[in-house]
Amino acid sequence: MLLEVRDLAMSYGRVQALTEVSLQVAPGEIVAVIGPNGAGKTSLLSCVSGLFAPSAGQVFFDGKPITGLPAHAMVRGGLCHVPQGRRLFGELTVTENLLLGAHLRHERQAVRASLEEMLTTFPILGQRAHQRAGTMSGGEQQILAIARALMSKPRLVMLDEPTLGLAPLAVDKVADTVLDIRRRGIAVVLAEQDANMAFGICDRGYVMEIGKIALSGSPDELASSPHVREAYLGA
Secondary structure, three states: OOEEEEEEEEEEOOEEEEEEEEEEEOOOOEEEEEOOOOOOHHHHHHHHOOOOOOOEEEEEEOOEEOOOOOHHHHHHHOEEEEOOOOOOOOOOEHHHHHHHOOOOOOOHHHHHHHHHHHHHHOHHHHHOOOOEHHHOOHHHHHHHHHHHHHOOOOOEEEEEOOOOOOOHHHHHHHHHHHHHHHHOOOEEEEEEOOHHHHHHHOOEEEEEEOOEEEEEEOHHHHHOOHHHHHHOOOO
C-alpha cells in the first residue's frame, strides 16, 4: 500500500475528532472519504499531512512510518494536501501561485517544465497566467489549487472538499481533473460531501460519521447500502 492509516485518533481538547480510523490507499488509486460536515474528514487529512498531531495510531507512507512528521517533510516525500477553501495567495498571479507549489524543488529547468505542463494541461490557467488568483471564479481557483499541488511532483494528493460551493459545471471539471491525476499515476484521497460525484470516479470509498469509519467498500457496494442511499445519495 502507498498510504496506510492505522487506528488514528485525535482530539481538540475534550472533543474527540477521530476514533480508531483506519484506511488504505494503493498506488494510482482514487479513494473517496465521504461524510457530512463535522464527520472528521478534514481532521483525518490534516493528521495524515502533518498539520495536526494525532493522539494515537500510526500513518505509513510507502511502508515507512510518517506519524508526526512536519508538513514540509510530507510534501518533500511525495504526499501533498489541498486543503478545504483552496488557500491560494489571492494577490499573486496564477503563475506565481503555481511556482510556490514547487518551492521545495531546486531544479530550475524541471520546475519551469512543470509550470509549462500545468499551463498547457489546464488551458484556463494558461489563459489566466498573469491574472491575480483572487479575481478568478471558484471553480478556476480550485483547478489552480490542484495544479499548484501537482507542481510538487507528488505520489499522492489529498483533496479536502474540492467541490464545496461550486456550480455543477465546475464540479464536473473538478471530477475530470481528479481522473487526470490518476492517469498520471498519482493516487488521490478525495474527501467529499458530494457522494454522487465521489462514487462516480473513485475506486473504493469510506463513509465517515462522528469521527469513525462507518462503512467501506467499492462505489457499488456503498451505493447499495440503504443508509448511504438515504443519507448521501438523496434516495
